[in-house]
Amino acid sequence: MIIEARELSRSYGNTPALREANLAVRAGEILAVMGPSGSGKSTLLHCLAGIFTPDSGEVWFRGRRLDTMSDARRTELRRTSFGFVFQFGQLVPELTVADNVALPMLLGRTRRRDAYRRAGEWLERLGLAELGGRRTGELSGGQAQRVAIARALVTGPRVLFADEPTGALDSLTGEHVMELLVGLAREEGTTVIVVTHDARVAAYADREVIVRDGRVTDPFAGQVAR
């Protein structure tokens, strides 16, 4: 297992969002996390990614305990080992497309020239080579999500976390974005954990789990569909 949640609980005030949730994800797997609004699926994603600290329980990433790491260490891990794609609002509108994709590398210790070369390569893979000089505010929703995918994958992350990545797109554009995201992740061997309420998005995954009332269920675990 590349990433694992053990008995995770997390509350917002008196409202529990996760209740002893368990989840184990294999390396290279593409997993859909589904469930109704407010079920705790985004909280689970944020805990797995080290953005939130659980109230109790453990998060393990490649044999290391994530939830007890220092903030600095977790930030470093998120920058080097994790990629993120959200529904919208993740790109810096004042920067160009190429700047946005190069940004995670520039924040690290990659040389500027190398960062922009790699950004250019990824933009080409996503069919965005001609948009490198545009500001992200000028892009369509589908183009912006493709830039976000490039930025998420440019550092070669082990795990890509996606939270409703096609939520703001029409069906066809959403499908195109998912095909790119899943196709590139498989080529790179990147594990993908995608939170979605959309069955068409979940259909790109290898399997799905359902979060309901803060607990994770795998419908096929121990059962055979008839």
Add this chain to the structure above:
Amino acid sequence: MSVPLALLGLLEREPSHGYDLKRDYDTFFGRGKPLPFGQVYSTLGRLARDGKVTAGQSEPGDGPDRKRYAITPLGTREVEAWLAEPVAAEPYLQTVLFTKVVLALMLGRDAAGYLDLQRATHLRRMREFTQIKQNGSLTDALLADHGMFHLEADLRWIDVTQARLGALAAMVRNS
């Protein structure tokens, strides 16, 4: 799928032999269930009897039937009417899934678990359709889309029912 109307539609495009009609039917509508030759010729025979197609003279050559069939004005009107008529919107799920959920609640069984399993089964089928869309032709993709949208409707019903399971259980117990 109405085979006679599909064949009539293909004939409206251009006059054809039975063999060509079968090939086109299988390509566009067969989806792994090819039309038997016998059914093609018996259907064409009935359409000719009813005045919707005409059969030309037998042409020399191999094969069981070398007649070229052409659509008549009556056949064309029938195709036109059929294409303009919407298909009845059927509540596909109501009978089976609804019955299972109500019975599960009535019998104190795990209705939520059943719905989870049904959702997973639907998603598994959607995954197969997604593969077809990624690897197949545009025709395959469009047919897969049709299947996926129906499954999606089922899935929405499953989600809504799951959210109302408590109220439904109370209603079932009190009735």
